[in-house]
Amino acid sequence: AQSVSQHNHHVILSEAASLELGCNYSYGGTVNLFWYVQYPGQHLQLLLKYFSGDPLVKGIKGFEAEFIKSKFSFNLRKPSVQWSDTAEYFCAVNEEGTGGFKTIFGAGTRLFVKA
């Protein structure tokens, strides 16, 4: 089974700082990769995803992620964070199994942005 590792469990940044959240996965085959975000009091929602093509993926709210196959990585970046980016971020990878795909999630990274 695949595993997903997120390097940091808690990150604290000041507004306008740059963000990079690390994510590594274990599967060596074709992968579909996701970042989901959960804002305080809200549903978990998709931030961006990669399934083919350009390894640099752009998502909502100025986030992007780069798929580096040789490093089994899918790191999330944002050049300048805002207070409203305070949330928990989950990296995820889809694994093909009996009857379809299931998603394996990382443990999550809690980001706190100081105003």
Add this chain to the structure above:
Amino acid sequence: DVKVTQSSRYLVKRTGEKVFLECVQDMDHENMFWYRQDPGLGLRLIYFSYDVKMKEKGDIPEGYSVSREKKERFSLILESASTNQTSMYLCASSLFALAGADTQYFGPGTRLTVL
């Protein structure tokens, strides 16, 4: 907009009780999932279903069962609740059974406390 609803936001039960968590999606999605979310562990898949009356075990199915009698409804059952099942339970759905790049849409979660 896809809407995934869960029957309760908060639930308190006693050890040994049978507990039903209900999830309904309104977008004719084929796939439905039940996760539990615990701090530092991320989301862990309990069960998923890719069609009516079909179910597959996830990573932590012990102590749980599921039912999917209708396409839009997926129920999680705790046959005899225990204190280690105190957690946040998230339901999700996605459109295609065989598409690895599917986005999952999440409900608001049910916070279950077992005393």
